[in-house]
Ligand code: ADP
């Protein structure tokens with residue numbers, strides 16, 4: 001059995017319908033087991049190490065802000081290598097334009113690096129990631145409870161359309177304003193936390 005790290009990134013941890021949809025999939029434990037789940041706000045250093053292979057890429061400062069701005073849901077999964085491969089297949093490709101129709105990322109991600117879920121891509125990566133995060137988390141208990149349904153609306157496709165406009169410089173002000181309203185409707189965050197979710201969302205479009 002291989003260990004793998006799973007993270008509900010802020011764009012799925014707080015967009016409640018997206019979170020419920022992804023949790024519905026994860027909690028089916030089809031060919032994997034959820035060994036732990038908890039809320040945790042990673043430090044900048046931890047994220048810089050976790051994504052060290054992306055250091056120097058233009059989006060790296062945004063990626064670090066994205067992953068450290070708010071607490072996220074972190075868990076450990078066990079699966080055999082084939083089960084982990086199936087999970088990555090269900091998740092879909094990293095780039096939105098390439099993500100397989102029906103995959104979680106095609107269904108819930110908004111734009112660019114806002115792609116909802118981290119999942120170790122192979123047993124070796126999973127072992128290394130679990131070792132690194134174990135310095136900060138026990139990864140042995142189900143402490144977070146997530147719902148598999150939500151009364152909040154799911155505006156993914158509308159948000160994606162507006163995000164494409166903003167990123168292309170088309171109707172930037174009105175499209176951003178509408179995105180902000182839709183994001184607020186999808187979450188129950190308020191105040192500074194809602195501002196942080198908005199900042200990292202907008203940051204992905206520049
Ligand atoms: P995956 O999450 O599919 O394993 P990678 O490990 O290659 O993908 O990248 C880690 C994360 O970095 C991605 O999930 C995404 O959030 C971000 N990322 C990768 N490439 C880009 C990019 N070109 N633009 C913006 N963000 C990116």
Ligand code: MG
Pocket residue numbers: 119120121
């Ligand atoms: Mg990866």
